[in-house]
Amino acid sequence: MFETLPLLPADPILGLSIAYAKDTNPLKVDLGVGVYKNDVGVTPIMAAVAAAEKLRIQQETTKAYTPPAGYPGANEACQKLIYGAGHPAVEANRVRTIQTPGGCGALRVAAELIQRAKRGATLWVSVPTWANHIPLLGNAGLSLKEYPYYDYATHSINFPAMLATLKEIPRGDLVLLHACCHNPSGADLSCEQWNQVADVCEANGIIPFVDMAYQGFGEGLEEDAYGLRLLASRLPEVIIATSFSKNFGLYRERAGALSFVFADEAQADAGNSQLLSVTRALYSMPPSHGAALIDLILHNGELTKLWSDELTLMRERIAGLRVQLVQSLNQLQKQRDFSFIANERGMFSFLGLSVEKVHKLKSEYSIYITDTSRISVAGLTAEKMDYVSKAIVAVL
Ligand code: LMR
Numbered sequence: 001m002f003e004t005l006p007l008l009p010a011d012p013i014l015g016l017s018i019a020y021a022k023d024t025n026p027l028k029v030d031l032g033v034g035v036y037k038n039d040v041g042v043t044p045i046m047a048a049v050a051a052a053e054k055l056r057i058q059q060e061t062t063k064a065y066t067p068p069a070g071y072p073g074a075n076e077a078c079q080k081l082i083y084g085a086g087h088p089a090v091e092a093n094r095v096r097t098i099q100t101p102g103g104c105g106a107l108r109v110a111a112e113l114i115q116r117a118k119r120g121a122t123l124w125v126s127v128p129t130w131a132n133h134i135p136l137l138g139n140a141g142l143s144l145k146e147y148p149y150y151d152y153a154t155h156s157i158n159f160p161a162m163l164a165t166l167k168e169i170p171r172g173d174l175v176l177l178h179a180c181c182h183n184p185s186g187a188d189l190s191c192e193q194w195n196q197v198a199d200v201c202e203a204n205g206i207i208p209f210v211d212m213a214y215q216g217f218g219e220g221l222e223e224d225a226y227g228l229r230l231l232a233s234r235l236p237e238v239i240i241a242t243s244f245s246k247n248f249g250l251y252r253e254r255a256g257a258l259s260f261v262f263a264d265e266a267q268a269d270a271g272n273s274q275l276l277s278v279t280r281a282l283y284s285m286p287p288s289h290g291a292a293l294i295d296l297i298l299h300n301g302e303l304t305k306l307w308s309d310e311l312t313l314m315r316e317r318i319a320g321l322r323v324q325l326v327q328s329l330n331q332l333q334k335q336r337d338f339s340f341i342a343n344e345r346g347m348f349s350f351l352g353l354s355v356e357k358v359h360k361l362k363s364e365y366s367i368y369i370t371d372t373s374r375i376s377v378a379g380l381t382a383e384k385m386d387y388v389s390k391a392i393v394a395v396l
Pocket of ligand 1: 013014032033034035130132183
């Protein structure tokens, strides 16, 4: 039967890591997948995570199943991180949160629940959006449509065009928004723009579906949640998919959370029962290790501080790399101004190179970035800055 399945090309993002690993050039640089690296090019285990792992080994007494929604303590802690203290939707007991296998698991489970509520519902996604949003959400059966977002010519959000499209979205459709650190562009909505998006969603009955994969990597843990907290305080229904891959550095542990804001408490109970029946049919219960670490860290004042201080250093390091890259590129040539990179946030920015030039970076310099010319700034180091900048300028 499987002879009907053709060989597929490599994944546009994960395929780069495989090609990079095979590359024998000692100068090679991996700016493909969005993984934080420190100044010696290593993705560290965060100090709070390492400390929590030691505690967990001492404290864990069983490997019996966890509850279907994951650890209640982790869910409560994640909820606080996502919504902040005393959020009205949480206080009204309208929010339900479950642990998921990473942010991808959260996105997919959300799509499955949307399907149960309204088969073939329409979800509007930004142009561009994270490449994996399309199969992850589309394969669940959602019908995907697009709204304009990033303007490659001005290196900024085309907000009037975005808003104009949102205003045309039919009542009951969903819109996928990136909470912060827009992937792939790095261009984020300002607070004022979030206010306007909330106005349109409220006036037109649009359901926001927020993907928050980088809380803490943009402006800060609180600031990065501004938009979703606003939406959750004003709208009856909001969906929030959260990843802890980046902000806890728990990539391979697959730690994520899915949170629904429902219209009232009774709907929250019904929705939650459906949610757990979706996950039961998909994977029964989520992985426990990453969630247990988050539970430990966020319920221990010292570990919470250790974690958030390190996260601040990571955020500041990426912001610093952005500034250095701009200085380096703008000093080496005058034909293009790369200043926009310093204004963007999170791991990614577009260089604005053609696919041919991207391939040249790979074949001639062993520098790996996606075909869209998205670079993961977080993969740069001070040591590689000069090499990378010169290569970019050489292919311009
Ligand atoms: C990325 O965009 O590089 C990350 O979100 C990792 C991934 O799974 O694609």
